[in-house]
Amino acid sequence: MTNTTAPTIDLPALVAQTSTGLNDASADAATVRFDVRASLATGTNTQVDITAGQHSFTIDEPPALGGQDVGANPVEHLLAALAACQVITVKVWAAKLGVTVDDVDVELSGPIDLRGFLGVDPDVRPGFGEIEVTARISGPEPAGAYDELIRKVEEHCPVLDNLTAGVPVRATITAG
C-alpha cells in the first residue's frame, strides 16, 4: 500500500509559491471545490461505492451493524479524514516554517452511543460524543523547535476546523 517513491515535489518551494500566489487572490480564485459521489451497491444492505476524482473505494459496516465488512465504516472514515489531515497539515506547515519532520503518527479514538443513531433515546446524539487525537511528530530539530508548528497545525487543519466548529450542510433528499 505504501508508495515509498521519493517525492518528486519540492514541498517548501510549492507551499511558498502557492502562498505567495494567494496573497492578492480573490475568494473565488483561492477556492477549490471538492466533489464526491456515492451509491448503494445493488442488493446490499450497507455497501457504499464512493467516487472521488480518479479514486474509488467501498465503505461498509461490520455484520453487527448490518454489513459484510467489505470496507471501513463511515465513522472510521471520518476519523481517517481527521488523521490524514493532521499528518498533511504537519508536513505543509513544517515546509512553511522551515522545520524538518521525518515521521508523523496519529491515533484517534471516539465513542458512539448507539441509542442516538437508532432513536432509542432522543437525548443521545447520533455521532461521536468526543474524539481523542494523539499525534507524535519525529524529527532532528531541538526540543521546542516544534512548538510553533504544533500551534499552526491546531489552527489550520481543515478537517479539525470542520469537526470542532461545525459546518453548514445543505442536504436535499428526494425520494420516489
Place this chain on the structure above:
Amino acid sequence: MTNTTAPTIDLPALVAQTSTGLNDASADAATVRFDVRASLATGTNTQVDITAGQHSFTIDEPPALGGQDVGANPVEHLLAALAACQVITVKVWAAKLGVTVDDVDVELSGPIDLRGFLGVDPDVRPGFGEIEVTARISGPEPAGAYDELIRKVEEHCPVLDNLTAGVPVRATITAG
C-alpha cells in the same frame, strides 16, 4: 469493487433486535468505540497510511497540493464519510420503518478557500465553508411514503450530526 453478493443479514430483524436490546442499556453498554491509526509513508510529502480494524488504505494529495495522488485526499474522505453515512442511515431507518428502498445515490460538493489552510488570511476558515448534499432515494413505495424516512435520516445520521453540530476534539500533539 462492488460486492453484489446478496446480503446474508436480515436488516429489519437485526435493527429491531438491536434497538430492543438498547432500550434498557446503560450508556456504557450502548457505546461502541472506534479507533483509527495513521502514519506518514516514509519519504513522502503527503501519503498517509490508514488502519481501521482489518482495513487499510492510503490518503494522499494531488500534485498541486504536494502529493502524488495515490488516494483521495482528507477532505474528500470527509465528504465520503458523510455520503456513506447518509446512505446507510437511509437503509437502517427504512428497515426500522418498514419502508422498501432499492437504491440510494448521493452527490456532495463543498468549497475550500485555500487562504485559510495556508494562513494567508486569518479571517478565512481552513475547512469547508459549506457542504451541499443531494441525495436520491428510489423504491416502490407511493409518493409521500418516504417523508418520515427523510426526516429520520436528517435527525439520526452520525456524521451529519458531527459535522453540523461539531464535536469536541481533544488533540495532544507531541514532538521531538
